[in-house]
Amino acid sequence: xxxxxxxxxxxxxxxxxxxxxxxxxxxxxxxxxxxxxxxxxxxxxxxxxxxxxxxxxxxxxxxxxxxxxxxxxxxxxxxxxxxxxxxxxxxxxxxxxxxxxxxxxxxxxxxxxxxxxxxxxxxxxxx
Amino acid sequence: xxxxxxxxxxxxxxxxxxxxxxxxxxxxxxxxxxxxxxxxxxxxxxxxxxxxxxxxxxxxxxxxxxxxxxxxxxxxxxxxxxxxxxxxxxxxxxxxxxxxxxxxxxxxxxxxxxxxxxxxxxxxxxx
DNA sequence: TATAGTAGTATACAAAAGGTTAGTACTAAC
DNA sequence: GTTAGTACTAACCTTTTGTATACTACTATA
Numbered sequence: 001x002x003x004x005x006x007x008x009x010x011x012x013x014x015x016x017x018x019x020x021x022x023x024x025x026x027x028x029x030x031x032x033x034x035x036x037x038x039x040x041x042x043x044x045x046x047x048x049x050x051x052x053x054x055x056x057x058x059x060x061x062x063x064x065x066x067x068x069x070x071x072x073x074x075x076x077x078x079x080x081x082x083x084x085x086x087x088x089x090x091x092x093x094x095x096x097x098x099x100x101x102x103x104x105x106x107x108x109x110x111x112x113x114x115x116x117x118x119x120x121x122x123x124x125x126x127x
Numbered sequence: 128x129x130x131x132x133x134x135x136x137x138x139x140x141x142x143x144x145x146x147x148x149x150x151x152x153x154x155x156x157x158x159x160x161x162x163x164x165x166x167x168x169x170x171x172x173x174x175x176x177x178x179x180x181x182x183x184x185x186x187x188x189x190x191x192x193x194x195x196x197x198x199x200x201x202x203x204x205x206x207x208x209x210x211x212x213x214x215x216x217x218x219x220x221x222x223x224x225x226x227x228x229x230x231x232x233x234x235x236x237x238x239x240x241x242x243x244x245x246x247x248x249x250x251x252x253x254x
Numbered sequence: 255t256a257t258a259g260t261a262g263t264a265t266a267c268a269a270a271a272g273g274t275t276a277g278t279a280c281t282a283a284c
Numbered sequence: 285g286t287t288a289g290t291a292c293t294a295a296c297c298t299t300t301t302g303t304a305t306a307c308t309a310c311t312a313t314a
Contacts, residue, residue, distance in 0.1 A: 091281090259313100
């Protein structure tokens with residue numbers, strides 16, 4: 001019967017790939033926890049391209065001051081950037097990426113490349 | 128003055144990397160729109176590892192029925208998977224990834240690898 | 255007949271994420 | 285002195301995301 005067959009297949013699948021699956025799911029989970037959400041990667045990209053100051057980043061990615069403030073704190077806490085205060089006058093604050101943030105290179109590349117191709121696909125489908 | 132210097136630097140930065148930055152930001156934006164959020168990539172991973180049925184996916188990734196239902200519809204609409212109904216008895220529904228979903232390979236690999244390393248880093252820092 | 259499993263939907267509600275507006279405190283330019 | 289810019293914070297509100305519970309309808313098992 002169909003159900004019996006499915007049952008056996010289910011056991012086989014479990015034996016073969018359950019660990020691989022759980023490992024990948026855990027990896028994705030951890031990644032999304034650290035760099036998920038609407039803003040984190042965008043902020044990191046802006047910083048990588050040389051924008052270092054609050055209002056500069058805000059205008060570049062179109063985020064509200066509130067969210068930028070929150071996200072910058074989180075990113076600093078997680079070791080992706082450092083906050084540098086240059087006592088003025090005028091007082092200037094610069095946000096700079098740490099070396100650890102370089103480990104994100106592959107992720108950023110993969111995601112933005114895929115995003116560009118996906119946009120192209122959508123555009124083709126519409127026309 | 129500091130401000131004058133910053134002003135000039137700002138212009139230079141704008142000329143050098145503004146386009147690169149905007150292109151990357153747009154790519155990330157499109158990617159996050161299609162596969163962002165807490166569940167999409169996890170569902171795709173589960174499907175890749177051979178889990179194809181509703182309750183199976185639900186248990187594997189720990190999502191509520193409501194959210195799974197919503198996300199599966201979105202993923203089908205965006206061409207990542209197909210819904211196959213096998214008229215029973217018993218009626219069985221299978222969700223299967225399309226070829227297009229294979230384009231996500233690089234993204235999935237980069238993200239889960241980074242996530243694993245990040246977890247390791249956090250673990251080391253704590254001990 | 256009762257229990258459990260399949261694949262969901264409906265409803266209500268809570269929590270998280272994000273936006274808007276206003277305001278602080280300071281400096282610089284007109 | 286007025287306007288504008290820097291770097292934020294606080295209060296309030298809306299939207300999105302998510303959970304929990306109950307329910308449908310059908311099949312299989314004990």
